Amino acid sequence: MSDSAIAALILAGGKSSRMGRDKALIEWEGKPFLTRVCQVAVCCCSSVYVLTSWPERYRDIVSESVQFLPESSPVGQGPLMALTDGLTQIDAEWVLLLACDLPQLQPEILQDWMSQLTDVSQSTLAVVPRQESGWEPLCGFYRRSALTALQAFLQQGGRSFQTWLSQVPVHPLKLEPTTKPMLFNCNTPQDLQELKPESQT
Numbered sequence: 057m058s059d060s061a062i063a064a065l066i067l068a069g070g071k072s073s074r075m076g077r078d079k080a081l082i083e084w085e086g087k088p089f090l091t092r093v094c095q096v097a098v099c100c101c102s103s104v105y106v107l108t109s110w111p112e113r114y115r116d117i118v119s120e121s122v123q124f125l126p127e128s129s130p131v132g133q134g135p136l137m138a139l140t141d142g143l144t145q146i147d148a149e150w151v152l153l154l155a156c157d158l159p160q161l162q163p164e165i166l167q168d169w170m171s172q173l174t175d176v177s178q179s180t181l182a183v184v185p186r187q188e189s190g191w192e193p194l195c196g197f198y199r200r201s202a203l204t205a206l207q208a209f210l211q212q213g214g215r216s217f218q219t220w221l222s223q224v225p226v227h228p229l230k231l232e233p234t235t236k237p238m239l240f241n242c243n244t245p246q247d248l249q250e251l252k253p254e255s256q257t
């Protein structure tokens with residue numbers, strides 16, 4: 057699969073209520089989270105999009121090749137609505153969906169997962185890491201054709217990613233002990249304190 061068949065969609069429009077300040081702008085070792093996630097995405101995909109209501113807030117902290125997409129719904133509708141919004145505006149066959157609060161993403165692992173996309177059946181709508189606790193939807197791959205099922209689910213009032221993923225054909229990505237740390241999700245000030253120096257990760 058050519059890398060233009062997979063676009064990256066980074067979500068930077070959440071409320072950050074648990075953190076108490078915009079997570080996209082939080083710096084780890086001098087570099088904002090959103091800058092980090094965009095750099096990883098640029099390594100993996102030739103088109104990188106950030107879905108947000110605040111493009112002017114982020115324009116200067118991401119590379120010029122990164123494109124901003126507007127939200128069609130009011131801020132804070134959640135990541136499932138944001139994915140749907142993104143899929144309607146992107147015409148790649150697959151979208152790599154990434155949250156902005158994943159400071160430890162590793163491009164090599166994402167590239168390995170991307171290479172597996174050609175092996176999944178046409179009916180598979182999503183390829184998503186799975187832990188014992190459930191899916192990790194905010195670091196996963198979604199087929200453009202998932203749009204119809206997503207829109208129907210939202211139309212019925214559904215907002216839960218886990219519920220949606222339990223209803224559609226999803227291919228699970230196995231997490232190894234070496235790949236799990238990259239999914240460390242930084243939601244609270246306490247999570248932030250748990251981030252070790254980059255050299256020790």
Ligand SMILES: Nc1nc2c(ncn2[C@@H]2O[C@H](COP(=O)(O)OP(=O)(O)OP(=O)(O)O)[C@@H](O)[C@H]2O)c(=O)[nH]1
Binds near residue numbers: 067079132133138243
């Ligand atoms: N564009 C967009 N991104 C969203 C929206 N809701 C959540 N996100 C993003 O989805 C990712 C995961 O969000 P969460 O960490 O679950 O929630 P949050 O709203 O950022 O923070 P909390 O208020 O603490 O739950 C983050 O990258 C958010 O920026 C939304 O409505 N629009």
Ligand SMILES: [Mg+2]
Binds near residue numbers: 155157242
């Ligand atoms: Mg989060």
